[in-house]
Amino acid sequence: MMTIRKANERGHADHGWLNSYHTFSFANYHDPNWMGFRNLRVINDDTVAPGAGFGEHPHRDMEIISYVLDGALEHRDSIGTGRVIKPGEFQYMAAGTGVVHSEYNPSKQNPVHFLQIWIQPDKAGAKPAYGEKAYSSAAPGRLNLVASKSGRDGSIRINQDADLWLAKFSDSDTLTHELRPDRHAWVHVAEGNVTLNGKKLSAGDGAAISQESKLQLVGSGKAQVLLFDLN
Secondary structure, three states, rough: EEEOOOOHOEEEEOOOOOEEEEEEEEEEEEEEEOEOOOEEEEEEEEOOOOOOEEEEEEEOOOEEEEEEEEOOOEEEEOOOEEEOOOOOEEEEEEEOOOOEEEEEEOOOOOOOOEEEEEEEEOOOOOOOOOEEEOOOOOOOOOEEEEOOOOOOHHOOOOOOOOEEEEEEEEEOOEEEEOOOOOOOEEEEEEEOOOEOOOEEEEEOEEEEOOOOOEEEEEEEOOOOEEEEEOO
């Protein structure tokens, strides 16, 4: 069973310095039909104006992942991390017992476009942690494991039984992902156009998949997809 969430159906907030599209309910946008999917709670498609950003603010008990699509994102936090994340790079922060952080666009000329992802942890009170993975040079036509509960195959270790995969496409690349029994998936198209199990999806579209054993993704030109394999 597959339920498609079209890009133009998402919540939208334009604050001038921030243009954000919400796949799931977030802040002032509330839709009881879209409160998240399984342990995936937030996918925000954010564009931040030059020189602007999110000032210092706290988080607790949430797994937070950012993926930069264009521009640069400067991160600073209370556990001593300060980094500028660039296109093709993932940033992970386990908020756990509590973290204060800020996210800014360091450029004075160019906006930054990134995805902000929240996953609910499998336990409260974890130790705060930080991690990164870079896929700017990843070849198209393969699935790259970004994050997992076990940290297998060099992926970022997170506090939830969830796998996050990145797929890049060029032309008609075809990728298949097997879902184990009682597993679910969310597919988010970050850029471009793909076909998922015969259904066409475009940038910003998402799809919830349950009671399926196999996902087939076919590219149509240059595209990027995030695939969440969830319990």
